[in-house]
Amino acid sequence: MLVLTRKVNESIMIGDDIEITVVEIKGDHVKLGITAPRNISIHRKEVYLAIQKENIIASRADIGKLSEIKDIIDRKEDKK
């Protein structure tokens, strides 16, 4: 991993069109500003990883349980 030291208001460039600026540093919080083309998606890593993890769990869906779920939902619908 490339490690660079930057001060507040200093930037790094990734390629020609992605710029990351250190906007503010407060204790252990760093605020970053990112300028990038619109088609580049930027996400907090933990959000991306949370979705990935949930997708993997979802892909192992217990199909046998589904008919039980149908029964539970049907019962709820009836009560309405």
Added chain:
Amino acid sequence: MKIKTKPYGEIEVSERQRIIFPEGIIGFENIHQYFLIDSREGPFYWLQAEEEPDLAFLLVNPRIFIENYKLMVDKEDIKSIGVEHKKEMLDFAIVTVPEDPAKISANLMGPIIINKKTRVGKQVISKNNNYTVKHYILEEMKKTKEKLVESR
């Protein structure tokens, strides 16, 4: 045409049910061809991978259990599947079915959007910070019902 599915074995599907995910689904980036199939078990759909019979995602329309569901996604994401307006697309949440069926949940943080006309799909990241990867469907249904009772 016939395809092998995880929930129902070999079944007949129409080419019109084919959904293409150019970027795959997060964590499954190499799989692009799916079929959207009605579930035989309640208000769900299956997104069945064409090449991998063992890979299928259960989908749900979140509006059936959250009264005021608001899909908030980046305009660029919508444009990337060739859609100008939300009306031109379908959206779903992926469902997780755990050991205890009462804990069935939907992922509202990573909705699936599909262009109705071209049937190109994408999993996007919700811009609504209230939505997480685990919304318990039965609990949400109960809440919605309670609200209805209160408002009477």
